[in-house]
Amino acid sequence: xxxxxxxxxxxxxxxxxxxxxxxxxxxxxxxxxxxxxxxxxxxxxxxxxxxxxxxxxxxxxxxxxxxxxxxxxxxxxxxxxxxxxxxxxxxxxxxxxxxxxxxxxxxxxxxxxxxxxxxxxxxxxxxxxxxxxxxxxxxxxxxxxxxxxxxxxxxxxxxxxxxxxxxxxxxxxxxxxxxxxxxxxxxxxxxxxxxxxxxxxxxxxxxxxxxxxxxxxxxxxxxxxxxxxxxxxxxxxxxxxxxxxxxxxxxxxxxxxxxxxxxxxxxxxxxxxxxxxxxxxxxxxxxxxxxxxxxxxxxxxxxxxxxxxxxxxxxxxxxxxxxxxxxxxxxxx
Amino acid sequence: xxxxxxxxxxxxxxxxxxxxxxxxxxxxxxxxxxxxxxxxxxxxxxxxxxxxxxxxxxxxxxxxxxxxxxxxxxxxxxxxxxxxxxxxxxxxxxxxxxxxxxxxxxxxxxxxxxxxxxxxxxxxxxxxxxxxxxxxxxxxxxxxxxxxxxxxxxxxxxxxxxxxxxxxxxxxxxxxxxxxxxxxxxxxxxxxxxxxxxxxxxxxxxxxx
Numbered sequence: 001x002x003x004x005x006x007x008x009x010x011x012x013x014x015x016x017x018x019x020x021x022x023x024x025x026x027x028x029x030x031x032x033x034x035x036x037x038x039x040x041x042x043x044x045x046x047x048x049x050x051x052x053x054x055x056x057x058x059x060x061x062x063x064x065x066x067x068x069x070x071x072x073x074x075x076x077x078x079x080x081x082x083x084x085x086x087x088x089x090x091x092x093x094x095x096x097x098x099x100x101x102x103x104x105x106x107x108x109x110x111x112x113x114x115x116x117x118x119x120x121x122x123x124x125x126x127x128x129x130x131x132x133x134x135x136x137x138x139x140x141x142x143x144x145x146x147x148x149x150x151x152x153x154x155x156x157x158x159x160x161x162x163x164x165x166x167x168x169x170x171x172x173x174x175x176x177x178x179x180x181x182x183x184x185x186x187x188x189x190x191x192x193x194x195x196x197x198x199x200x201x202x203x204x205x206x207x208x209x210x211x212x213x214x215x216x217x218x219x220x221x222x223x224x225x226x227x228x229x230x231x232x233x234x235x236x237x238x239x240x241x242x243x244x245x246x247x248x249x250x251x252x253x254x255x256x257x258x259x260x261x262x263x264x265x266x267x268x269x270x271x272x273x274x275x276x277x278x279x280x281x282x283x284x285x286x287x288x289x290x291x292x293x294x295x296x297x298x299x300x301x302x303x304x305x306x307x308x309x310x311x312x313x314x315x316x317x318x319x320x321x322x323x324x325x326x327x328x329x330x331x332x333x
Numbered sequence: 334x335x336x337x338x339x340x341x342x343x344x345x346x347x348x349x350x351x352x353x354x355x356x357x358x359x360x361x362x363x364x365x366x367x368x369x370x371x372x373x374x375x376x377x378x379x380x381x382x383x384x385x386x387x388x389x390x391x392x393x394x395x396x397x398x399x400x401x402x403x404x405x406x407x408x409x410x411x412x413x414x415x416x417x418x419x420x421x422x423x424x425x426x427x428x429x430x431x432x433x434x435x436x437x438x439x440x441x442x443x444x445x446x447x448x449x450x451x452x453x454x455x456x457x458x459x460x461x462x463x464x465x466x467x468x469x470x471x472x473x474x475x476x477x478x479x480x481x482x483x484x485x486x487x488x489x490x491x492x493x494x495x496x497x498x499x500x501x502x503x504x505x506x507x508x509x510x511x512x513x514x515x516x517x518x519x520x521x522x523x524x525x526x527x528x529x530x531x532x533x534x535x536x537x538x539x540x541x542x
Contacts, residue, residue, distance in 0.1 A: 100376070249519075253517050296531065
């Protein structure tokens, strides 16, 4: 076998071997767990610091502007910011730009309020605290005190209570969402008269204190498409609403110019961005553990090393085999 | 019980989709068609329940928002696309949507994507007290932007110091951008795989947390 044939074989290797290799390097780190450190970047710190300065009198929007296809990247971002907001008692509005985003919002809320999740938040549904609303108790601290004085005990392991309609509201999806954003700059209730559970949102404390996007302090859009730019166009440019992006890795480079121009307060790019936010949550004592994104970064690193090795080997074979002097390769290439 | 069934169904279809990596097969085709069909069906039901029913039909039948009949009829004109003799009627809702979308979006879009970006590119190369790395960054940004724009200027041949050298630098700038995008794309694709592996090893097989 001549040397040239070896190079040609390398370049024509059955791609299924590469898939198998990627599969192995993606599974092994999960089972072994290297725990590689992650440093944080100013783009993610920008979002974290901004949210961290907000409090119970403020409010944020989390846009679940993605479908299950990019759930692996976008979901940890939304979950991390939601936990941060719940910890700081910042009211959260949840919307969806795409139809399947509604299910993503439900899944994120279920995860954060699931007793199996470390440091979960115990959810109180809107109808369950109706008596307290009728008694005029809507302030979070007073509400929590009254709720607990009536014999409701926070479960061991839970980080706190979250009251539907007070601490969060799931508004859901509407078509032509860019026009919905525009409409919400005037009134949120005109766009969403009822929430996901068909509760009229007009009677919710969260809405009474934040009637339109003008009374909201940040909108984080977690997106797998260009939907995120609608928040800049229709909310940032129209009323100056601060915007943060949580976008997939594929899209991340497209939106760095918006950070430099000051149109967004920060950006989480791909799984790495979500992992950075999880690290910031842990370092600042907001959560006890990091989440799924951080655990996935070991795999990310291993897969990247494998891909870099493949690129180097491919280039060595290409040049050493003299293929850069030929117009086309033999075989299937 | 239902959760367990759901997890097994999810695991089956995840493996069915990944079976394409070996070769195309009927199980993959089944999963592919189900994804498309279920997504479309879910979206149709969602839009009916969240828009058509509460925002159109219920107000009309309640008799207090009869004006909604006009946009309702306008929307129905889309369906005339399926009847060739009156297909031209579908142009009216399209024209309405295009017109209003342009009117609403144009000023804000210009501001968001053009004026703000121009403003961000008009920075001083140097001012007193500016750290060296910021000066360097400004130089790279301004001359990089100009070089990339020169590359896309086709009214003059790319020859000489300004157009020739400028366009060559522009290519390098664009390639650097593509390289960064490729790196992020690899990360993105691996992230999707990671999500599925976490599902299979965690939710399904309980081998990891």
